[in-house]
Amino acid sequence: MLIDVVMPQMGESVAEGTVVTWLKKVGEHVAKDEPLVAISTDKVDVEIPSAAAGVLAKIVVHEGGTAPVGAVLAHIDEASHAGAVQPGRPVMTQEEGVKAAAPPAGWYSPAVLELAKEHGVDLTQVKGTGAEGRVTRKDLLDFIARRSQTPAAARRVSPESPTPPAEDRILPISPMRRAIAEHMVRSRRTAxxxxxxxxxxxxxxxxxxxxxxxxxxxxxxxxxxxxxxxxxxxxxxxxxxxxxxxxxxxxxxxxxxxxxxxxxxxxxxxxxxxxxxxxxxxxxxxxxxxxxxxxxxxxxxxxxxxxxxxxxxxxxxxxxxxxxxxxxxxxxxxxxxxxxxxxxxxxxxxxxxxxxxxxxxxxxxxxxxxxxxxxxxxxxxxxxxxxxxxxxxxxx
CATH class of the missing domain: 3.30.559.10 (Chloramphenicol acetyltransferase-like domain)
Known part of the structure; x- marks a missing residue:
């Protein structure tokens, strides 16, 4: 039986959360109430415990992804925890389970794709630190921050050339800052x-x-x-x-x-x-x-x-x-x-x-x-x- 891991309600003014880190990999066993995933919102960073004992069967929202309250983040297979095997279905090793459930190479979360498009980043130039080498939202934010700090280093300017104008820095918007901005605007619009x-x-x-x-x-x-x-x-x-x-x-x-x-x-x-x-x-x-x-x-x-x-x-x-x-x-x-x-x-x-x-x-x-x-x-x-x-x- 598959148990859904959902984005919890974390306050009446919090509408979404960002997955920071999965504390378990696909195929790994997890105990009931054991910390499973770290979530970040504008109000608090918190570790969400597992709602059931079993095996992490699938991750739906990967690291760096943002999801609304109530959205399914992952699935836990209780049957795997109990040792049950479906008739005619071969037993899959933990390594095979990880490989089978992992997203294909070159896969990027919607949040990463949107942020890369917003800042004009070629994702093939970003080194990923997530599972299977995937590029997480944090990897992309770090890349953007490094690029904005040294905009002139990539250009060659001869001594005779006029000094180029200073470039504006583009600072990535953190989940906390984005949520604060949305709440402030909503409050002014509401009250x-x-x-x-x-x-x-x-x-x-x-x-x-x-x-x-x-x-x-x-x-x-x-x-x-x-x-x-x-x-x-x-x-x-x-x-x-x-x-x-x-x-x-x-x-x-x-x-x-x-x-x-x-x-x-x-x-x-x-x-x-x-x-x-x-x-x-x-x-x-x-x-x-x-x-x-x-x-x-x-x-x-x-x-x-x-x-x-x-x-x-x-x-x-x-x-x-x-x-x-x-x-x-x-x-x-x-x-x-x-x-x-x-x-x-x-x-x-x-x-x-x-x-x-x-x-x-x-x-x-x-x-x-x-x-x-x-x-x-x-x-x-x-x-x-x-x-x-x-x-x-x-x-x-």
Missing amino acids: AHVTQIHEVDMTAIDRYRHAHHDAFFGETGVTLTFLPFVVKAAADGLRAYPLMNASYTREGIIVKQAVNIGIAVALDEGLIVPVLREADKKSFLTLAKQLADLAARSRDKRLSLEEVHDGTFTVNNFGALGTMIGTPIIVQPQAAILGLGKVVKRPVVIDDTIVIRSMAYLCLSYDHRLIDGAYASAFLNHVQATLQEFDFSIVR
């Missing part, structure tokens, strides 16, 4: 984006951080940043204003009961949003520890599938990168995203007196299809008041 900005006085929190930074780190091993304060304030605000924790659908507005806050984490190759589940039920210390852990594992690509989907609201601390004001794009199908700008000291007027305070901007982008300006302002006022009057007794 009626509006951004409102409130100023928040972070002086009390800034002073607390400086006064307790060393002690907090010594006790917890975690750096005391602004982020857990903002996440705590946002979680409280989502409980007070539940439409901010909702989604717009044709059937109606779905108000989510769980407060699962996604945290935007910048990576060298893009952006990922791991999810902090039931944030409204967690203590400040738990929030701080889990935020640090999620950020670290995001950068090391050690997140699980469950940690990158089912978010109901997103917080983006772009102030950590020096940005003062931003207009973040909503993570679909959520209703809103909150950005925190850089906390800086500047003069402000309080009771007709000019004083120096630590100030920042709270930037809220929301879907105007289900949230109006007054409601968004009320939510921002709640978050602002929580931060400015923060109860520091809950920190430790």
